[in-house]
Amino acid sequence: MESYLDIERLASLVRKKRGSRGLRETATDIGNVSPSTLSRVESGKMPDMETFVALCNWLQVPPAELFRTSKEEQLDTPEAIAIQLRADKNLDPAIANALASLVKAAYRDLSQNDGELKQDP
Structure with a gap:
């Protein structure tokens, strides 16, 4: 069974939590994430592991909740x-x-x- 990161859901959750706040302010709040990296994640680009964990902590979402078991789902x-x-x-x-x-x-x-x-x- 193949697993993959649901990047669309991650991007949606990040955009929703950030709301109307700026990228710089949000990146500072998250810590160890640059505004440009945050923008890329919101655009659906795959983050590196350190960024992914930082985002999960900031979102208060267990990383496992963002993984799917098959592309068909x-x-x-x-x-x-x-x-x-x-x-x-x-x-x-x-x-x-x-x-x-x-x-x-x-x-x-x-x-x-x-x-x-x-x-x-």
């Missing part, structure tokens, strides 16, 4: 959409998070109604 649709929204550099992080929450709520509502769309009178 797919995210559910709402989570995949949320990752794409948060990755969009044209969207303010707060707006991306709000949109992601709306998409997830819509899918939850849809699943509770057996996939039938509600229609207002």
